[in-house]
Amino acid sequence: MSRRAIALWLIESLIGFAIFFGGALLLAFWIGRSDWAVLPGWLSDHAWLLPLVVGVVMAPLVIIEPLWRYAVHRWELSGDVVYARSGWLSREWVFVPVSRIQTVDKAQGWFERALRLATVEIRTASHAGSSTIKGLDYDVAAGFAEELARRAQELRDDAT
Amino acid sequence: MTEPGSAQPDPRQPDPAQSDPRQLGPAQSDSWRPGPAQQGPGQSGTAQPGPGQPGAWPSGPGGLPVRPGATPYGEAGAARRLSPRVLLIDPIRMLPTLLLPLAGVLVAGGFSPASFGWAALGVGGSVVYAVVRWATFTYRVSGDRLELTRALISRSVRTIPLERVRGIDITTPPLHRLLRLAVLKLDTGAGGGEQEGELDALTVEEAESLRAVLLARRSVTPRPRPEGSAAAEGTAVDAPAQDGVARDGIALDGASKDGTPRDGAISARGAAAGRTSGHHDERIIGRVPRSWLRYGPLSGAYLLTPFALIAGAVGLVFQVGGELRVDARKARAVFTWVEGHPALLVAGVVLLILAMPVVGGIMYAVFNWDFTLRTRDGYLVAERGLVTRRAVSLERRRIRGYELVDGLIERRFKVVRLWAVVTGLGDSETRGQLLPVTPRTYAVDVASDAIGPFATPLRPHPSQARRRRLFRAVTPWLVVAAAMFLLGWEVAASAALVLALLGIPLGLDRYRSLGHAYDGTRLSVRNGSLRRGQAVVERRAIVGWTLRQTVFQRMSGVLTVVAGVGAGTGGYPAVDTGEAQGVEFAAEVTPDWIGPFLASPNR
Missing domain, CATH: 2.30.29 (PH-domain like)
Structure with a gap:
């Protein structure tokens, strides 16, 4: 593989991260706004945790994935x-x-x-x-x- | 290749209507034939009365030979039309689409002479359209191509190289059957209906003879023999050379010539086998007795037909509803009335459930009536159906293996279904079927006879695979149960718990299904539980290997080996083999591909 492939995978994982993070934000926003009775109260109160968790978990992967791929491919x-x-x-x-x-x-x-x-x-x-x-x-x-x-x-x- | 045509006398009396190949000397050659080695009196039975043989057959008004049964598709075969009898079918077929507009015209215009006139015009128009369409559609076999010409509005010629024809499907729907017509469909492996040719409709005799011509033509082209191919392949390549001969009435001691070095299985089934009929080099491999139709409902096929019928009826009510002034309000009224009579509702549901196996069984019997599998000139022909009779021809040279499928209930009764794995076969679910639900021993015999035996026992997969099967069958339901419990839905939670419990036997059974083996010619993999499938595929059909390992598989030390095959579903996986076991399996089947990489540091 070319070393520049790392950059390519980095771009791709950044895009993936953006999509996931954006999705999580939207979901949290939607849960926070709606007062859907089916969902227990603690869930809608802590909806802002969702994008935070997604961000914290995925951010390191954005860096790790390209390097790891470079080692494997x-x-x-x-x-x-x-x-x-x-x-x-x-x-x-x-x-x-x-x-x-x-x-x-x-x-x-x-x-x-x-x-x-x-x-x-x-x-x-x-x-x-x-x-x-x-x-x-x-x-x-x-x-x-x-x-x-x-x-x-x-x-x-x-x-x- | 010898020249059996002139040397061997015919033990049976050839059909006088057939063209006698001995009339045609070897001097007559067809230019489409690729090499002189393929020439012989054998194939000339398919030749047009050409310049080399003036006036051998009297010609009909269209320049077509009038001799019935002769195959008038020569080198520059004359363009032919579909059977005019199809004109009797077309208006009937158009009736449903015309019905609503006609009713509309009659209702809207009142029953006045004018509206009757319009209606008559509509009907007349459709008849004229059918006639014009019939008159402007021609087909012809020209050299090594089949040309379908449509000249209704713009002229379009669809050319199908005979080399591409992978199978021929002759269907006779009820109306066609009354008029002795048949629909002939060409499977070109192009995928999608666009590229496939359809001739609707030919007379039954014409369809049969066209099939013979198309299949003979395309099988003449020799192919490079792939490495590692078995003896069966060799005979299959030779077989086409005999096709033309056999078709024209020179019998070539049937069974032994069609590439089956597996006579043990044939004699085992005695009476059904070895029966040749007509002028074809034909042998019945399997015929499903009527009593086996009772296995049908076990497969689960057509079990949902009662629901489909009801859905269809409801759809029809709503479609016609506009006219009959049935609207949502009335529908709701019906629903509330039904709600008021729960006993009726329960009775209906019970009736429906009781109807499932009965209706399903009937549908199964209608579709699979008198299922017959035979070999004919290097083809496997599966014929079935009570109302619509369907005959599918699969070229044996393109068959790469088979798949035995049985569901949970079927396994209890030791019955299976059999499919062929064919390269480039579109709609293989229906076209590739070789046997409906039959006892396993019988299906295995038929598969060994028609395609090839596989007796090697399957190797089990390591115990990590069992753990993984169990985990995957149970955990999702446990998670669902936990979530439901947290949300406070006890009923749903307990239902999920029950499913999780059921997952234990299911996972164990899935593990028991897993297995793979290789016997030197064919490899086999098996998996699944609710629908267990065992694929048996020839080694030469493999186009590559994919080894996959997820994180969890790596933690358990297993991997999935997928044999890439250019036929059937494309890939046949051996799920959760041991790490070394899986690689060894691939290396065992194709040592020259995998071997070098086992040594390489890049593994």
Whole structure:
């Protein structure tokens, strides 16, 4: 992975944090305003705690997640098998043999473009045999996608 | 490939209406055939009376051969129309949509001659529309494509490469059946109805012969043989070469040729097997006896039909209600009246619940009447239905495995349902079904015969998996119960507690279901409890592996291994295998993929 991927994950986790925190604020506001009889009194009185808890719990994760991901995410192509590891709390290992690859996409979102990063999407006939490798340096991604496409064409095996 | 067509005499008398392949010499070749190795008198039965053979068949007015049963779809096959008999069906089918406007016209305009005139115009218009639509729709097999041409307003040609046809579905709804018509649907694996071809309607004979032509054409294309494929694959690739021959009446000692090295299972079922019929290379693999229809309600299928019927009736009342002046006020009046008679309400509910298995059983029987599974020319054909008869052809070469599914109650009675795992099959829930509810031993026999045996016992998953199953079945309900108790809703809390208690046997059963195995050709994974499914998939169908581990799984030292398969649901998971066990499983099935990474430091 490129080191700049950390920045990308940081941006993404910030956005996620903003959405969650905003949602919690809205919910707290709504609970505080409504006098819905079903809810016990102590809940609506302490609704302001909700965004606070969400903020306190999630704020460190905003920093931890990108670093952790950077430590976990790996990819390699060897022996005509693509191997990719991803995740942080949960992990995922994907093995895709080049001979079963149907398409190789190289994609760039806004942030990725700004950071000169790219995502390589490897598609097979099955979602469980497909892999998305995020946060590659653009040139690396281009070369990797190119090589994969070339190899896939050579090894194409139409078993599925 | 030998040339059985000219060498082997036909033990049965060929149908005189059939084209005799021996008339056609090997000199006649079809350009769409990819290689000379595939040529032989065998396939020429599908050929049009072309330039190489002038005047062999007399031609009808449309340039179409009049010989019944001949297959007039040649290299540049003439464009054909659907059966004109469909014109008798179309107006009837349009009737419901016309009914309301017609009623509206008649009511609004009073029963005056003018309004009758308008109504007649509407009916006449729809008939004319049906005729024009029929007249402007043509189809033809041209080379290796099927072309559907619609020229009603703008001209549109839909071209379906025969190579893409994955299955053919012939349905005969009741009206069609009366007129001896059938609807032929092409499954191209494109997903969604847009890309799929539908011919509504052909005569039954035409549908059958078109199916034979389409299937023969598309199966000629040879494919690179994938590595590690079993002997079954080899015979399946060879099988198409015999298709044309067999279809035209040269019998090729049926059963042994259609790629089944599994004769043990066939002889075990004696009478049903080995029966060939007609001019096809055909063998019945399984026929569900009528007495087994009683298992139907066990599957839970159609159990909700009474409710669906009631919902439909209520919907209809409200739809027509506008006309009959039924409005919300009256509906409310009905409700209050019902509330005033609780005994009636209870009786109704009891009746409804009693009706569930009965109506469900009847619906099940109607849909699965005389379920027959047969092989025909490298295809599996599943036929079923009492009112609407439906025949689905699945190409055997595309079948990658099967799935045995049984619910909680079904397991008590040792019955299962059987589905095929087919690459690129749309609507696989209905199309892929190979057997309805049948005894397990029978279904396993049929699956072994039709697709391939799998006898290796499943390996159990580690005890952490049991703990996790239990935890996941019980805890959510405990949490709900606690929350309900805190909120002071005792009834709801105790209900959640009961569910949590029920979660204990459920979790244990879920654990018992877990298992995986590999027998050298196929791998199998099983999971689920309320709906337990065991998938058996060929090794060569695997396109990749995904190993997943959540935080909690890591704490327990288990992970989930998903075999990516380009067929069926796409991925078949072995849930909560031991860490080493799961990786070993993947490495056992595909050692050359996983092996290098076991050594690598990146694991």
